[in-house]
Amino acid sequence: MKxxxxxxxxxxxxxxxxxxxxxxxQGKKSPDLAWIQGESPAQITQEAIxxxxxxxxxxxxxxxxxxxxxxxxxxxxxxxxxxxxEVIKTLIELSLEAGAKEVKVLDNPCNPANRTYxxxxxxxxxxxxxxxxxxxxxxxxxxxxxxxxxxxxxEVYTDFVEADKIINAPIAKTHSLxxxxxxxxxxxxxxxxxxxxxxxxxxxxIIDLAAFFNPCLTVxxxxxxxxxxxxxxxxxxxxxxxxxVVAGVDYVAVDAAAATFFEVAPQDLPFLRIAxxxxxxxxxxxKLRIEKRTV
Numbered sequence: 061m062k063x064x065x066x067x068x069x070x071x072x073x074x075x076x077x078x079x080x081x082x083x084x085x086q087g088k089k090s091p092d093l094a095w096i097q098g099e100s101p102a103q104i105t106q107e108a109i110x111x112x113x114x115x116x117x118x119x120x121x122x123x124x125x126x127x128x129x130x131x132x133x134x135x136x137x138x139x140x141x142x143x144x145x146e147v148i149k150t151l152i153e154l155s156l157e158a159g160a161k162e163v164k165v166l167d168n169p170c171n172p173a174n175r176t177y178x179x180x181x182x183x184x185x186x187x188x189x190x191x192x193x194x195x196x197x198x199x200x201x202x203x204x205x206x207x208x209x210x211x212x213x214x215e216v217y218t219d220f221v222e223a224d225k226i227i228n229a230p231i232a233k234t235h236s237l238x239x240x241x242x243x244x245x246x247x248x249x250x251x252x253x254x255x256x257x258x259x260x261x262x263x264x265x266i267i268d269l270a271a272f273f274n275p276c277l278t279v280x281x282x283x284x285x286x287x288x289x290x291x292x293x294x295x296x297x298x299x300x301x302x303x304x305v306v307a308g309v310d311y312v313a314v315d316a317a318a319a320t321f322f323e324v325a326p327q328d329l330p331f332l333r334i335a336x337x338x339x340x341x342x343x344x345x346x347k348l349r350i351e352k353r354t355v
Contacts, residue, residue: 090117091351092342093308093317098355101146101283101305108279108307109154111351118276118309121159123224127151127191128275130231130246131167131182133292134175140284140299141292142176143231145185147281147305151227152189163189166219167249168196170292194219201252208268209338210261215252220273228275228311232282232302232318234290238262240322241291242315243278244270244331263331270311271340278311280318287322312341313348320345 094111096104109115119125129148135141152163165186169176173195177183186193201215220226230246237259238245245262247269248255258265282304289298306317312335316326326332326343336343 089349091308092310092348093306093313093350095304095306095317095350095352096355097304097353099303101144101281102150103355104283104303104305105147105150105279105307106154107353107355108305109151109277111353112277112307112309115154115158118227119155119158119160119225123155123158123160124222125155125160125163125225125227126220126223127155127163127165127186127227127229128220128246128250129165129167129180129182129229130233130241130249131173131176131180132169132171132249134171134179135292135294136179137181138284138296138299139293140231140233140286141290141294142180142182143229143281144283145181147279147283148182148229149185149189151229151279152186152191155227156190160225163191164194164219164223165191166194166196166217168217168252169249196252198252206268206272208264208272210264211258211268217250217252220250225277226273226275228273228278230278230280231285232280232321233286233293234288234322236290238266238331239329240319240324242318243280243311244315244335247273263334266331267335267338267340270335275311277307277309278314280306280314282306282318282321285321310341310348312336312343313345316341316343316345317350 090113094108096108098104129143133141204216230243235241244266
């Protein structure tokens, strides 16, 4: 089978495990990944978390939670440059229902934050759900030892390191430098400083960052994906309605699944291949238990 055909089969679910309704309720082991498709971003997000055993598998009563979206660009949701606001709203609501003491939403955008937070729809959605929406504040930056293989230290927003739990909620997009921007690259938004310097060794930098932040859960927004002119796009024709959310604890596996949205083999992305070699997660989707269903 040609690689392109193999990836296409993955994308349509030909090689994924399809579970019957109620399987988890019967005491079966939770899947490694939940791959949920449907018309509503909120519903497929909720169903993905449910498939993994429910939000209480990840969030405990009294937790301070940071939900990390991509709010990088001055774009509306249909342009698919920022995480879908309904995905973020749902994650906040679920976390609060699980008893979280507080849920914060924070990113360090490339465009001015007052514009990106508003135009993306995330600020209003997050506030409506009960989260504390934080703008990047230079006074909350602290140079920290990241202890990465290449990235030894950097300025990090302290809200991330002070949180009890972090949920990474990226959007799947093309990118001019690293081909795709997924969960790994979303961590640049947790940093201050001159982030352009990280482009010197971007693949290794984002691996070091992912290992440092180590989210309790990664929820990939694939409701609309940016298939060209990433990472910011601009034209509605740059986006594709894909109606999918993939969620899991293994952030390497989540990015590997999202790579197939674009008919890209996970091993063809250096950051995924290296992360797998370092033992940070799985990129061979055939080795994973993946629950795929449409709601």
